[in-house]
Amino acid sequence: MNEPVFFALSERNQRQKNEDALYAARVEDYAVFAVADGLGGHAHGELAAGKAIAEIREIATERIFSGRPSDLLSRAFDLANRRIVTYNQEHRVNSATTLVAAIVHAHGKCTIASCGDSRAYVIDKEGTWHTRDHSFVEQLIESGMLKEEDAFRHPHNNILTQALGLERRAFPDIYEQDVKGKVLILSSDGMHDFVRPERIRQIALHHDPAQAAELLVREAVAGGSTDNITVILSRW
Numbered sequence: 001m002n003e004p005v006f007f008a009l010s011e012r013n014q015r016q017k018n019e020d021a022l023y024a025a026r027v028e029d030y031a032v033f034a035v036a037d038g039l040g041g042h043a044h045g046e047l048a049a050g051k052a053i054a055e056i057r058e059i060a061t062e063r064i065f066s067g068r069p070s071d072l073l074s075r076a077f078d079l080a081n082r083r084i085v086t087y088n089q090e091h092r093v094n095s096a097t098t099l100v101a102a103i104v105h106a107h108g109k110c111t112i113a114s115c116g117d118s119r120a121y122v123i124d125k126e127g128t129w130h131t132r133d134h135s136f137v138e139q140l141i142e143s144g145m146l147k148e149e150d151a152f153r154h155p156h157n158n159i160l161t162q163a164l165g166l167e168r169r170a171f172p173d174i175y176e177q178d179v180k181g182k183v184l185i186l187s188s189d190g191m192h193d194f195v196r197p198e199r200i201r202q203i204a205l206h207h208d209p210a211q212a213a214e215l216l217v218r219e220a221v222a223g224g225s226t227d228n229i230t231v232i233l234s235r236w
Contacts, residue, residue: 006031006234007209011217013190014226015040020188021049023056023101024232032060033232034101035118037188039163040227048084048097048165055080056101069103069111070174076101077113077164077172084165096165099172100131100186108180108236115172116163119192121185122177123204128197132173134162157193179236187216190227194220209233 008024019038025031034056038045055076066072077099088094098116112120117133132138136159140146151157164170183204192200195216203215213231220229 005209006033006232007213008033008230008232009213009217010230011228013221013229015228017046018228019045019049020190020228020230021046021053022186022230022232023053023060025057025060027060029106030060031104031106031234032056032102033104033184033186033234034099035186035188035230035232036100036164037098037116037118037190037228037230039096039098039160042096042165043093044087044091044095045097047087048095051083051087052080052097052099052164055083056099059103070113070176073101073103073111073113074172074174077115077170081164081167081170085168088165094165096163098160098163098188102184102186104179104184104234104236108178108182110177110179110184112175112177113172114175115170116160117157118186118188120175121187121192121200121204122179122182123185123201124182125205128201129177130192130197131175134173135160152196153193157189179234182236183212184234184236185216186230186232188228188230190225190229191216191220191231193227194223194225204233209235 036049036052038049
């Protein structure tokens with residue numbers, strides 16, 4: 001089987017510093033991807049994002065063959081959360097971060113974990129799937145008070161209901177997907193809050209990963225994003 005082609009890009013955009021962090025690596029028969037978005041309203045967001053990514057890097061370098069991908073990701077999210085909480089207690093700050101991560105086997109089996117509103121997308125000619133946001137707006141959608149098509153650019157879409165570092169325990173959502181013959185995207189909200197889903201799909205399907213990632217960043221900026229923007233795009 002041909003190896004997947006992937007490209008990772010993170011832009012500071014109009015912010016003073018980049019509080020996003022990413023990891024993208026090929027590890028033997030696997031690829032490991034992650035995007036973390038340090039919360040801008042909290043102290044040391046970039047530090048929290050860095051701690052989260054460090055735990056994913058640990059999986060890729062030491063533990064990827066030591067258990068099921070879902071267990072590895074759950075453990076990494078838990079350790080990252082504990083370390084951020086401990087840092088907050090020791091320094092009397094409230095740093096926090098989102099985290100979305102994926103472990104993908106070369107044959108296309110993909111395990112995804114998510115906490116916060118950074119997302120993973122799986123895209124093909126038939127449609128688009130993405131992870132569920134842990135956000136106030138998502139709760140409105142699930143309760144039937146807001147239609148999904150009306151959630152785009154919602155004024156309260158920055159209010160999260162879960163992120164790493166905010167509570168003593170983290171409860172990431174775990175998903176199993178097949179990405180064979182598809183496009184996998186991980187992104188921070190600086191991209192997907194400003195590029196409509198149908199446009200994300202169109203760009204992903206009609207450009208190679210590097211071109212697609214750069215186009216998504218440009219379209220997010222053109223759409224009004226002033227936030228940090230991070231995209232990892234892989235074609236399987």
